[in-house]
Amino acid sequence: MDEVEVVVAHYERATLRVGDVFLKVDTDQARIDVEVEAMSLVPVPTPKILWRKPPVLAIAAVPGTTLGRLRGPSTGSPAAWAAAGAAIRKLHEAPLPPMPGRAGRSIAALVAELDDECESLVKNGVLPADLVTRNRQVAEGALRPWTPAFTHGDLQIAHVFLDGDKVTGIIDWSEAGQGDALYDLATFTLGHEEHLDDVLAGYGTDVDLDVIHAWSSLRSLLAVRSLIDHGFDPFTPGCEVDVLRSRM
Structure with a gap:
């Protein structure tokens, strides 16, 4: 019998793996609704949905491996990173989805959230004031009008799987919706900015690097x-x- 592996677990949601099946348990069914709808719309490979019985969504494992994790070294050839960039561009060029998405929050809402968070980080001694102030200045570059695109919304490096230089699956679509394409690029290369040029080579269009850095901050x-x-x-x-x- 396959063992049960706890992939991630906290008080809002948990993901378990049993063999080649992932079981996603979520207290917020709206997130699962978004995930299911997004996977039905995107023009990139996604996991196969096996069944759904709230609060559980069962999906099949996708083949391949990730290019790394935020908390570890990155792997993969420049061609693999470029392939990921090409898949991301394909997503961003898809017709806009009906859901707004977390990455599609208004600039005013982002400013208010960012200001409150920066104040809390300093007031509670989580981070030094100079570090917060500098990154708040950098983050200002993301707070500008953008053309909405179909975005993943949480495109961590661990969410994109490849076999060689072919993308085999992109997972975890619960934050998908309309948003700034550069937010996805910033999220994907967070902590691995040395591969940004390779990703952009596959993405195939000019982007504003300062805005990507701003979204990272x-x-x-x-x-x-x-x-x-x-x-x-x-x-x-x-x-x-x-x-x-790194912004200091």
Whole structure:
């Protein structure tokens, strides 16, 4: 009998693996609704849905491996990173989905959330004031009008699987919706910016690197306290706090 592996678990959701089946348990069925709808719409490979019985969604494992994890070294050839970039571009060129998506929040909402989070980080002694202030300045570059695209919304490096230089599957679509394409690129290369040129070679169009860096700072600032609350450590080498320190 296959063992049960806890992939991730916190008070909002959990993902378990049993053999080649992943069981996603989520207290918010709206997130699962978004995930199911997004996978039915995107023009890139996604996991096969095996069955759904709220609060559980069962999906099949996708073949291949990831290019790495935020908390570890990256792998893969430049061609593999470029292939990931080409798949991301294909997603961004797809017709806009009906769901707004977390990455599609208004600029005013982002400014308010970012200001509150920066104040809390400093007030509670989570991060030094100079680090927060500098990254808040960098993050300003993301707070500008953008043309909405179909975005994944949480395109971590661990969510894209490849076999050689072929993308075999992109997972975890619960944050998908309309948003800034550069947010996805920033998320995918977070902690691995040395591969950004390879990703953009496959993406195949000019982008504003300053905006990508701005989204990296913004995402990291917003993530630190939430990660701690969910039992993760953003101070691990190569993770969010290191990303923030790199801007100093």
